[in-house]
Amino acid sequence: MKSRLLVLAPPVASLIMAFVISSIVLLISGANPLTAFSNIIEFGFRPNTLVETLNWSTPLYLSAIAVAIGFRMNLFNIGVEGQYIIAAFMAAQVGHVVSLPPVLHVSVIIITAMVVGGFWAGLAGLLKVTRNINEVISTIMLNSIAVGGVVSYLLGVWDVPDPGLDTALGDIPPSGQFPSLNWLSDAVVGETRSDTWGFVVIAIVVGFAYHYMINRTSLGYDLRATGANPSAAEASGVDPKRTIVIAMVLSGMVAGLVGLPELLGASHSYSLRFTQGLGFGGIAVALLGRNHAGGIAIAALLFGWLGRASGVLEVRGDAPREIISIITGVIMLSVVVAYAIAERYKRIEEAKAAASLTGAES
Amino acid sequence: MAESAVVPAVLLEGITKRFPGVVANDEVELRVESGEIHAIAGENGAGKSTLMKILYGMQKPDEGTMTVNGLMVDFSSPTAAIEAGIGMVHQHFMLADNFTVLENIILGAEPMSGGDRIDFAEARRRILEISETYGLTVDPDALVETLGVGERQRVEIIKVLYRGAKILILDEPTAVLVPQEVEALFHNMRDLKSEGHTILFIDHKLDEVLEIADSITVLRRGRTVVTVKPEDVTARDLAELMVGSELPTPETRESTVRDxxxxxxxxxxxxxxxxxxxxxxxxxxxxxxxxxxxxxxxxxxxxxxxxxxxxxxxxxxxxxxxxxxxxxxxxxxxxxxxxVGYIPEDRHRRGLLLDAPLWENNMLGRQQQEPFVKHGFWIDPKAARAHTEDLIDRFDVRTPNVEVPAHALSGGNQQKLIVGRELSAxxxxxxxxxxxxxxxxxxxxxxxxxxxxxxxxxxxxxxxxxxxxxxxxxxxxxxxxxxxxxxxxxxxxxxxxxxxxxxxxxxxxxx
Structure with a gap:
């Protein structure tokens, strides 16, 4: 009972704190917080917003899982951004060029994205183990190389059609598109303007795979042990270099999937309008979700929802939509604080429990 | 010193301190004569540190009375204890590495001149005076980060003396020292004693206790067992008093060496x-x-x-x-x-995942082997827990269950877990x-x-x-x-x- 309360208290407390602080910010900016929040909630629970929330939570979720794999062994893969963009780009081109039967076509695209993402992140891993280059620096630089270098260069090389300013790769034919889940969303919330992207199914599979890999395999154990205590892990037989490369590659493979919900569900081609920033969003989601598959899902849905529902503030003139950035920022901060407090409390409780058996406290 | 020998420097009577679920001190009695070196001996968890923290005002007793030099005291904080002439040197030194010895010593007790200026000359004079009187050699201008453990300890002792302490509490002072440094420390302690200071110290090592102490109080499971004179007991007697039972020795005479x-x-x-x-x-x-x-x-x-x-x-x-x-x-x-099994020299650094549950710690080093892992890859938590339960029984690791994170265990129990883990492989x-x-x-x-x-x-x-x-x-x-x-x-x-x-x-x- 007590322990369950301990699990729920921090997120609830931080949401309340975020609500209070955001209200103050809204008041300062001259808006009525009650109107603003009721507008967000009213708009946020419209069927179309819910579908879009799910759609945009999917890439955030994948991105956060990619980041979390690194976090579990104290690797900070800040390069999910570049990994998913270069992966989506390559996958879009492969999807456009090859012609295969439906399921196979999609599979080839997915595998391409994972291989490219894994390779791109693996570079950072190799740099770390061979040249001792901090992965934060190398992945940031690889982001720029991916987006500014490789993608720009290949757009030129492949001589893609250039309708106006929006340079785009060719379309992926229907055999390479991911089936939508409209039938399901229609049944649950009614018909909506937006399609429901089917890729969420893959994200759920990835979530389970992540959970089992981390908690139930010796590889996951090695990753966690290295993250928790590198010296002890090494003495226990974990090869630190190998584990770093494996973790980076796995992280990159998941990162490679981040662009696919959009690519296979809506845009069907890579263009300069392709959504960016999901890699950085994933860092926040992974932190909020405490690197836990389920926690990340909730955090991704929350962030996805806030992102979608916030548009209404601007439309109705309540407040600039940047207020949502403030809210998400405040949630992040309060979560960190709330968990730190809960952690301290838990440690004290555990120490007491163990001490009561040894007879005395020293 | 002027005090009469019959007034004890410290007299603790009926001290009881409870923590939730634990009685750390149970009606502890302690009488420390003025000008003596008094050792507090006992196992980990016997309540020694708690008792010293109470005397130093860091914790308040639930019951009992404390008298210092014949006066009843009730310390609300270490500051109050310092004012009553009690100083404590903690086991883990509390020094700022990037400060000099002098700066560390006067930190928080700076002598002032002309209102707001620190009188460094006066500080230096007093430090050198203390240093000479007690043979505590330090260089006031050395950076603490350049000092060895023994020197740091001397700085801590001077820090306490600088604040006017007449009663010194040393918490396991020899734990971090090599034999030569221990001898130097004992020399300092004797000098302090001859200048009329009273020293209370906690120690595990019984031969040291016997060498330096004038009297020894043994605590066991939060209670005072006895206060003895070193000339009346042997190290073995003391150890048995601490454990409360007959004691094994490390002797292994009959050879089992094979070809x-x-x-x-x-x-x-x-x-x-x-x-x-x-x-x-x-x-x-x-x-x-x-x-x-x-x-x-x-x-x-x-x-x-x-x-x-x-x-x-x-x-x-x-x-x-x-x-x-x-x-x-x-x-x-x-x-x-x-x-190849390995019991590491530093169990926290090399031997444990402190935040992981005991059963996961028991896998460390065998995270690809039966029974913990099936087919070399899939962790079998059920089997791993069962193995760990057997282990904590067999090696007497005291813990509520195998889900407890390793950091919650006392040092001895952590070590028993590691020894058990390595030997059960x-x-x-x-x-x-x-x-x-x-x-x-x-x-x-x-x-x-x-x-x-x-x-x-x-x-x-x-x-x-x-x-x-x-x-x-x-x-x-x-x-x-x-x-x-x-x-x-x-x-x-x-x-x-x-x-x-x-x-x-x-x-x-x-x-």
Whole structure:
């Protein structure tokens, strides 16, 4: 009972704190917080917003899982951004060029994205183990190389059609598109303007795979042990270099999937309008979700929802939509604080429990 | 001193301190005469630290009275205790590394001149005065980060004296010191005593207690057992008072050494980096059923030898054979799986995942083996928990259950978990580095028992220890390590700790 309360208290407390602080910010900016929040909630629970929330939570979720794999062994893969963009780009081109039967076509695209993402992140891993280059620096630089270098260069090389300013790769034919889940969303919330992207199914599979890999395999154990205590892990037989490369590659493979919900569900081609920033969003989601598959899902849905529902503030003139950035920022901060407090409390409780058996406290 | 000898410096009566679920001090009685050195002995968790924290005003007793120099006191904070002339030197030093000795000493008690300026000249004068009076040599202008442990301790003691303490509490002052530094500390303590100071100190090491203390109070499970004079007891008596039962010794006399060689190191050389010792041309063999003790002052290459044996670092020349197989270029995991167990010198750094539950800690080192993992990949939590439950029973690890994170256990129980983990595996060679460091007498005896049993069962053991009695008591042979080389081979039945000490410092080199 007590322990369950301990699990729920921090997120609830931080949401309340975020609500209070955001209200103050809204008041300062001259808006009525009650109107603003009721507008967000009213708009946020419209069927179309819910579908879009799910759609945009999917890439955030994948991105956060990619980041979390690194976090579990104290690797900070800040390069999910570049990994998913270069992966989506390559996958879009492969999807456009090859012609295969439906399921196979999609599979080839997915595998391409994972291989490219894994390779791109693996570079950072190799740099770390061979040249001792901090992965934060190398992945940031690889982001720029991916987006500014490789993608720009290949757009030129492949001589893609250039309708106006929006340079785009060719379309992926229907055999390479991911089936939508409209039938399901229609049944649950009614018909909506937006399609429901089917890729969420893959994200759920990835979530389970992540959970089992981390908690139930010796590889996951090695990753966690290295993250928790590198010296002890090494003495226990974990090869630190190998584990770093494996973790980076796995992280990159998941990162490679981040662009696919959009690519296979809506845009069907890579263009300069392709959504960016999901890699950085994933860092926040992974932190909020405490690197836990389920926690990340909730955090991704929350962030996805806030992102979608916030548009209404601007439309109705309540407040600039940047207020949502403030809210998400405040949630992040309060979560960190709330968990730190809960952690301290838990440690004290555990120490007491163990001490009561040894007879005395020293 | 002016005080009459009949008024005790400290008198604690009926002190009781409860923590949720635990009685740390249960009607403790303590009488410390003015101007004496009084030792508080007891196992880990006997309530020594709690009692000292109460006396120093860090914790308030639930019941009982305290008198200092005949006056009833009730400290609300250490500040109040300091005002009453009590000072405490903590086990973990509280010094700012990037400050000088002088700055550290006056921090928070700066002498002022002209209102807002620190009077450094006055501070220096007083520090040098204290330093001279008690033979506590320090350089006031040295940066603390450049100081060794013994010097840091002197700074802490001066800090306390600078604040006018007449009653000093030293919490395990010798735990961090090498033998020579201990002697220096004892010298300082005697000087302090002759100047009329009263010293209360906590110690595990009974021979030290007997050497320096004027009286000894033994605590067990939060209660005062007895206060004795050192001339009336032996170290064994004291240990038995602390544990409350008959005590085993580290002796293992009848040989179980077999013919088969488990480990054969020849000509092993490992390059160190600038800050590390390199080990050169080491020859060492360990037979089944044999404990080979390695004596040496820390930092003479023991760490490098252990890492070479485990495959964490590789030799530049020479060979290591385990059961006849050349393991010189194997990776750590292969070596561990081939049957090498390791009790690390620092259990927090090398031996445990502090935030992980005990059952996951029990897997450490065997995270690809049955029964913890099936098919070398899938963790079987049920089997791992069951194995851990057996282990905590067999090795008497005191814990509510196997889900408790390792950091919640006391040091002795953490160590029993590690020893159990390594010995319950199917191993041929055990590398035991300081296996009983920082644990109480009860846990120490348990670890010795296990090592003896493993030896009798035919395991080869390399025992690295700073506890010379332990080395002499347990080992079949002792080698001495000095500056990266094995310099002497000694027979533990003939060598004394004193001899061993002179080999360790290089004063003697051949047997």
């Amino acid at each position: 088969d060689v488990v480990l054969e190191i020849s000509g092993l050389t490992v390059e160190g980096s600038e800050t590390e010792v390199s080990i050169t041309n080491i020859d060492l063999s360990v037979h089944a059923g044999e404990i080979v003790g390695i004596a040496g002052v820390e930092g003479n290459g023991q760490q490098e030898l252990v890492e070479a044996l485990l495959g964490i670092r590789h030799a530049s020349s020479g060979s290591i054979h385990l059961d006849g197989e050349d393991i010189g270029h194997w990776k750590v995991r292969r070596i561990r799986e081939a049957g 199917d191993i041929k060679l055990l590398i035991a580095a300081h296996p009983t460091r920082g644990i109480d007498v009860g846990a120490q005896a348990a670890v010795w028992d296990e090592l003896r049993a493993a030896r009798a069962a035919g395991m080869g053991i390399i025992l690295i220890s700073a506890d010379l009695d332990e080395l002499i008591g347990l080992s079949d042979r002792i080698r001495v390590m000095l500056r990266g080389q094995l310099v002497a081979q000694l027979d533990p039945s003939e060598v004394t700790p004193r001899d061993l000490g002179s080999y360790m410092t290089g004063a003697r080199t051949t047997a």
